[in-house]
Amino acid sequence: MFGPNISVKHITVPIAGIPDALAGLRLAHVSDFHFRKWGEVYIHAQEALSALKPDLLLLTGDYAVNPHRWQRPLEMLCRFLEPIAQDTPICGVMGNHDHPDMLAHGRIPAVFLRNESITREHNGIPYEVVGVDQHHFGGENIRAALGDARERALTLLLAHYPSTVFRLPPGRVDLQLSGHTHGGQIRFPFFGCVWPNDKISCRMARGLHAVGGTLLHVTPGIGVSNPLPVRFRCPPEISVLTLQAAITKKRPKTKRTQAEVNVDSSPIP
Numbered sequence: 001m002f003g004p005n006i007s008v009k010h011i012t013v014p015i016a017g018i019p020d021a022l023a024g025l026r027l028a029h030v031s032d033f034h035f036r037k038w039g040e041v042y043i044h045a046q047e048a049l050s051a052l053k054p055d056l057l058l059l060t061g062d063y064a065v066n067p068h069r070w071q072r073p074l075e076m077l078c079r080f081l082e083p084i085a086q087d088t089p090i091c092g093v094m095g096n097h098d099h100p101d102m103l104a105h106g107r108i109p110a111v112f113l114r115n116e117s118i119t120r121e122h123n124g125i126p127y128e129v130v131g132v133d134q135h136h137f138g139g140e141n142i143r144a145a146l147g148d149a150r151e152r153a154l155t156l157l158l159a160h161y162p163s164t165v166f167r168l169p170p171g172r173v174d175l176q177l178s179g180h181t182h183g184g185q186i187r188f189p190f191f192g193c194v195w196p197n198d199k200i201s202c203r204m205a206r207g208l209h210a211v212g213g214t215l216l217h218v219t220p221g222i223g224v225s226n227p228l229p230v231r232f233r234c235p236p237e238i239s240v241l242t243l244q245a246a247i248t249k250k251r252p253k254t255k256r257t258q259a260e261v262n263v264d265s266s267p268i269p
Helices: 040-052 071-085 142-146 162-167
Strands: 007-015 026-030 056-060 090-093 116-122 125-131 155-158 175-178 207-211 214-218 237-245 254-256
Touching: 007 207, 007 214, 026 040, 040 071, 040 237, 056 155, 056 175, 071 090, 090 125, 090 155, 116 142, 125 142, 142 155, 162 175, 162 214, 175 237
Parallel strands: 007 237, 026 056, 056 090, 125 155, 155 175, 175 214
Antiparallel strands: 007 254, 026 237, 116 125, 207 214
């Protein structure tokens, strides 16, 4: 499928041991905008997120195409987030296509985490949102971001690269959210993704996966990147994750729903 249709995917995320008050927390996850010019895909994604009104919007990097040409992507990112931020708090991290000067202007209506964490609350219960800085090789500092000890009932980690999950201290993070793969961007019938663009298996290029004691969610994102800037059988996606207390070890259920905007509902392998 080529075109600007936005897939809105709802995923139930079972997490062992979270308080009942945190069950039902709704997280919207979006990544890899790769802003070139303002168009339908961004308008539809903006409308969808405004209508969904999640408890928290999480961004996992790659707002620009070229990290040294960040001025125009910065303008478009602000344009995209401003109406959403009126109703929804936003946290994010940078990706390998981004430049730190994007954050120096202070106009983005979001909290960007650079090897640090913040505490948020849901139904009066605090939880932790951690972000690692991966805008260049060696920029991340997982130890500094996570600190020495776990102090909250729930820890969410934002990391552009999915493979970050393999470097986490066991049991320290409940849910890691990542992008970078574009879901493969081009997926073939029967085979699906053939190049995840990270040190992960092709099957992990999108969706929810268990890695040790951590759940990993990889979103296909909404933009495209070179060398072939098109999507095929991998539509732009907004992922909506609803947390619940884990009861069984069954595979998390996923459903595709019709949103208030143009939504792709074709089957994807």
